[in-house]
Amino acid sequence: MKTTLKTLAVGTTLAFASVAAHANDTFVGLTWGETSNNIQRSDSLKQNLGNTNLDKVIDNTGTWGLRAGQINERGRFYATYENLSDSYASQYKLRQQNLLGSYDLFLPITDSTRLFGGATLGAVKLEQESKGFKRDSDIGYAAGLQAGILQQLTPNVSLEGGYRYLRSNASTELSSRTAGKQGSAKLHSSELAYLGVNYQF
Secondary structure, three states: HHHHHHHHHHHHHHHHHHHHHOOOEEEEEEEEEEEEEEEEEOOOHHHHOOOOOOOHHHEEEEEEEEEEEEEOOOOEEEEEEEEEEEEEEEEEEEEEEEEEEEEEEEOOOOOEEEEEEEEEEEEEEEOOOOEEEEEEEEEEEEEEEEEEEEEEEOOOOOEEEEEEEEOOOEEEEEEOOOOOOEEEEEEHHHHHHHEEEEEOO
């Protein structure tokens, strides 16, 4: 994973330099989609919680995102903030916040339609807010890839649809208020399918 992270960092830096060499416009955007997480449990948590599947806590969970960045005819780079939370079985609850920097390269299809693909780096904060457990949180790295389609409606407004896959190492402990530490849960990966609208100026 360290090699992948270094490769993404170098590639993103070079891509930013490429975009900077062309005339840029500023854009802001709003996204909405659904996130699903792959949560890995420690051996002690599996033993103490039995067959409880924490993947179901954040599963097809509604996700709003805010973004801002620079765009030109070749690509774009932008920062995104997302905040989402969900619960499972009326007991287990997780909150996730993402702060990400991304670069997309464009592939024109028509004058107004472009495919895009790119890389993302950033940080993820994972918070455990389950009933009967002490609150706990952790911040880990995030590295991933995204792809989709961008449709220009007017010179200033565009719509897009995309998919993003993130790997992370953020983790949190589950400590019962009565029985002590039960184990830990690690956010292995996140998947997001989304729609977005952008305003360019």
